[in-house]
Amino acid sequence: MIYGLCILLFLIGLYAVVTKHNLIKIVIGFIIMENAINLFLIMLGYRMGGKAPIIWQDAAGKADIAAFANSAVDPLPQALVLTSIVISLGVTALMVAICLRVYQRYGTFDISKIRRLKG
Amino acid sequence: MKSFLIPFFVVLPLGAAFLVVLVPTRLRKIADVLANLCALMLLIAAGIVCVKGITGVYFVGGWEIPVGISMVLDGFSGLMLLTISVITFASTLYSVSYMEQFTWKTKFYCLFLLMVAGMNGVVLSGDFFNLFVFLEIASIASYALVGYGCRHEELEATFKYLALGNLAALCVLLGVAFVYGLTGTLNMADFSIRTAGYMNNGLLIALALFLTGFGLKAALVPMHAWLPDAHPSAPTPISAMLSGVFIKATGVYALVRVSMNVFPPMQLTHEIILVLGGLSMVVGVFMAIGQWDFKRLLAYHSISQIGYVMIGIGLGTPLGILGAVYHLINHAAFKSLLFLGAGAVEYQTGTRQLRQMGGLRQRMPVTSSSTLIASLAISGLPPFNGFFSKVIIIWACVQANRYGYAVAAVIVSVMTIASFMKVQKYAFFGKLKEKWGKIKEVPATMQIAMVFLAVLCLLMSLLIVPALRDVVLQPAVDSIIAGTNYVTFAGGL
Numbered sequence: 148m149i150y151g152l153c154i155l156l157f158l159i160g161l162y163a164v165v166t167k168h169n170l171i172k173i174v175i176g177f178i179i180m181e182n183a184i185n186l187f188l189i190m191l192g193y194r195m196g197g198k199a200p201i202i203w204q205d206a207a208g209k210a211d212i213a214a215f216a217n218s219a220v221d222p223l224p225q226a227l228v229l230t231s232i233v234i235s236l237g238v239t240a241l242m243v244a245i246c247l248r249v250y251q252r253y254g255t256f257d258i259s260k261i262r263r264l265k266g
Numbered sequence: 267m268k269s270f271l272i273p274f275f276v277v278l279p280l281g282a283a284f285l286v287v288l289v290p291t292r293l294r295k296i297a298d299v300l301a302n303l304c305a306l307m308l309l310i311a312a313g314i315v316c317v318k319g320i321t322g323v324y325f326v327g328g329w330e331i332p333v334g335i336s337m338v339l340d341g342f343s344g345l346m347l348l349t350i351s352v353i354t355f356a357s358t359l360y361s362v363s364y365m366e367q368f369t370w371k372t373k374f375y376c377l378f379l380l381m382v383a384g385m386n387g388v389v390l391s392g393d394f395f396n397l398f399v400f401l402e403i404a405s406i407a408s409y410a411l412v413g414y415g416c417r418h419e420e421l422e423a424t425f426k427y428l429a430l431g432n433l434a435a436l437c438v439l440l441g442v443a444f445v446y447g448l449t450g451t452l453n454m455a456d457f458s459i460r461t462a463g464y465m466n467n468g469l470l471i472a473l474a475l476f477l478t479g480f481g482l483k484a485a486l487v488p489m490h491a492w493l494p495d496a497h498p499s500a501p502t503p504i505s506a507m508l509s510g511v512f513i514k515a516t517g518v519y520a521l522v523r524v525s526m527n528v529f530p531p532m533q534l535t536h537e538i539i540l541v542l543g544g545l546s547m548v549v550g551v552f553m554a555i556g557q558w559d560f561k562r563l564l565a566y567h568s569i570s571q572i573g574y575v576m577i578g579i580g581l582g583t584p585l586g587i588l589g590a591v592y593h594l595i596n597h598a599a600f601k602s603l604l605f606l607g608a609g610a611v612e613y614q615t616g617t618r619q620l621r622q623m624g625g626l627r628q629r630m631p632v633t634s635s636s637t638l639i640a641s642l643a644i645s646g647l648p649p650f651n652g653f654f655s656k657v658i659i660i661w662a663c664v665q666a667n668r669y670g671y672a673v674a675a676v677i678v679s680v681m682t683i684a685s686f687m688k689v690q691k692y693a694f695f696g697k698l699k700e701k702w703g704k705i706k707e708v709p710a711t712m713q714i715a716m717v718f719l720a721v722l723c724l725l726m727s728l729l730i731v732p733a734l735r736d737v738v739l740q741p742a743v744d745s746i747i748a749g750t751n752y753v754t755f756a757g758g759l
Contacts, residue, residue: 157440164429164433170425173429177429177432177436180436181436184436184439184440184443187440187443188443188446191443191446191447223446223452224446227395227442227446230395230399231439234399234402234406237402237406238402238406238428238432238435241406241409241410241428242425242428242429242432245409245413245421245424245425245428246425248413248416248421249421249422249425252417252418252421253418261422261425262422263418263419263422
C-alpha cells in the first residue's frame with residue numbers, strides 16, 4: 148500500500164515530464180521522480196518501530212547482535228539513497244544550467260517554441 | 267591473478283581528469299600530452315588484458331561478496347575495455363588540433379576522461395548499484411560534452427538528451443530498488459545464486475525496468491529520439507566516442523550482461539531484443555537515407571547498425587552472438603572513423619550539409635580515402651571488416667530459421683550502400699566547387715587518428731581467421747553464452 152504511494156508519486160513526476168511544455172516544470176517533474184525512488188528505497192529498509200542501525204563496541208555480545216539485527220532498520224538503502232541524492236543533485240544542477248542557457252538563447256522556456264532540430 | 271589491473275582502468279582516467287583540469291589554459295599543451303598519455307596507457311593495459319586473456323575479480327576495499335562491491339573482468343568486459351581504449355586513443359589524438367576551435371580545452375579533457383572512467387567502470391562493475399553510479403558518471407559527463415559548443419541547436423539537443431538519459435537512469439535505479447527489495451542483495455553474482463533461475467512478477471518488473479533503461483541508452487528504436495540530435499551536436503571527437511563506444515558500453519553491454527548473465531536467459535527476453543533490434547535496423551536506415559546533414563546521417567546509421575548487433579544477441583545461438591560481438595567492435599572502428607572524417611570536413615569547410623560540399627577529394631586526400639574505407643566497411647563490402655560480421659549475423663539468422671530477419675538484414679545492407687554512395691558522391695567526388703579551391707588537408711594529428719582507424723578497419727577483417735578469433739572474440743562469446751554460470755566466475759568461487 149505504502150509502496151503503491153511511492154509508485155504513484157513516481158507516476159506524477161513522469162506525467163509532469165511527459166506532458167508539460169515548460170522546461171522548469173519538466174525539471175521539477177524529474178525531481179519528483181528522483182524523490183519518489185529515494186523514498187521507495189528508504190521504505191524497503193524501514194521497519195515499524197525499528198532502531199537506528201548503530202551498535203556500540205561494548206555491547207557486542209552474540210545475543211545482543213542477533214537482537215540488534217532483528218530490531219534495527221536496514222542501513223544499506225540509506226547509504227544508497229545518500230549516493231543517489233548526490234547524483235541527482237549533480238543532474239539537477241546541470242539541467243537547470245542548461246535551462247538558463249536555453250533561456251538566454253531562445254528567450255523562452257516553452258519547448259514547443261524551441262524546435263530547430265527536425266527529421 | 268593480476269587483479270590489481272582491474273581498478274587501474276577506472277582510477278587512471280579518473281585521476282587524470284582531476285589533474286588535467288588544474289592545468290592553466292595558457293599551458294594547454296601540457297593538457298594535450300597528459301590526456302594522450304593517459305589514453306595510451308589505457309590502450310596498452312587493455313591490449314595486455316585482451317591478448318593474454320587476463321580475467322579476474324577485484325573486491326573493492328578487500329570486502330568479499332555479498333558484503334562488498336566487486337569488479338569483474340571476464341572475456342566480454344576485456345573486449346569492451348579494448349574497444350573503448352582504442353576509440354579513446356584515436357579521439358584524444360584527434361582532439362589535440364580539433365578542439366583548438368573551442369575555448370577552455372582543459373575542461374574538455376576533464377569531462378572526456380571522466381566519461382572514459384565511467385564507461386570503463388560500467389563494463390567492469392559486478393554490482394547493480396555500482397553499475398548505476400558509473401552509468402551516471404559517464405552520462406553526466408556526456409550531457410555536458412554534447413552541449414559543449416553552447417549554440418542554439420546544441421543546447422536544445424542537450425536538454426532532450428539529458429531528459430531522456432535521466433529517465434533511463436531513473437528506470438535503472440527503480441530496477442535496482444526492486445532487486446534489493448525482493449532479494450536483499452545488490453551483487454550480480456549473489457543475486458543469481460539467490461534467485462537460481464526463479465522468476466516472479468516482481469523480478470519481471472525489475473527486468474523490464476532494466477531493459478527500458480538500457481534500451482534508452484542504446485537508442486533502440488521506439489526509444490531513439492534523442493540520438494540523432496545529441497550525437498551530431500557534440501564536438502566531433504565526442505560524436506565519435508558517443509556513437510562508437512558510449513551507446514555500446516552503457517547500453518548494449520549493460521543490457522546483455524543483465525538480461526543474459528544475471529537474470530536467467532528466457533525466450534521472452536530474446537524475443538524482445540530481436541524485435542527491438544529488427545525495428546532499429548530498418549527504421550534507422552530509412553531515416554538515414556533522406557538526411558543531408560553529414561553527421562545526422564551517420565547518427566541514424568548508428569541506430570541501424572546497433573540493430574544488427576541486437577539481432578545477433580537476440581538469436582541467442584553461439585554463431586549469432588559471435589556475429590554480434592564482432593559487429594559491435596567493427597562498428598566502433600568504422601563509425602568513429604566516419605565521424606572523424608565528417609568532423610575533418612567541417613573543420614576545413616565549416617559546413618555539415620552534403621549539398622554544399624563537392625570534389626573535396628582533390629583537396630583533402632587523406633580524409634577522403636579514410637572515409638571511403640569506412641564507408642565501404644559500413645556498407646559491408648569485402649575485404650573490409652563490416653562484410654564478415656554482417657555475413658555471420660545473416661547466416662546465423664538463416665540457421666536459426668529466422669528468414670524474415672535475414673532478408674531484412676540484406677535489404678538494410680543494400681540501403682546502407684545506397685546512402686553512403688550518396689555521401690561519397692556529394693562530399694568527396696564530383697567537381698570541386700570554387701569556394702573550396704583554397705582549403706587544405708587537416709593537421710597531422712587528425713590525419714594520424716583517421717589513418718590509424720582506417721588501417722584498423724582493414725586489419726579487423728583478419729579476426730575471421732580462426733586462430734585470431736579464438737584469442738580476441740571467443741572469450742567474449744563464451745562469457746555471454748555461459749548464461750548464469752557467470753556466477754561461478756564472478757563470485758570468485
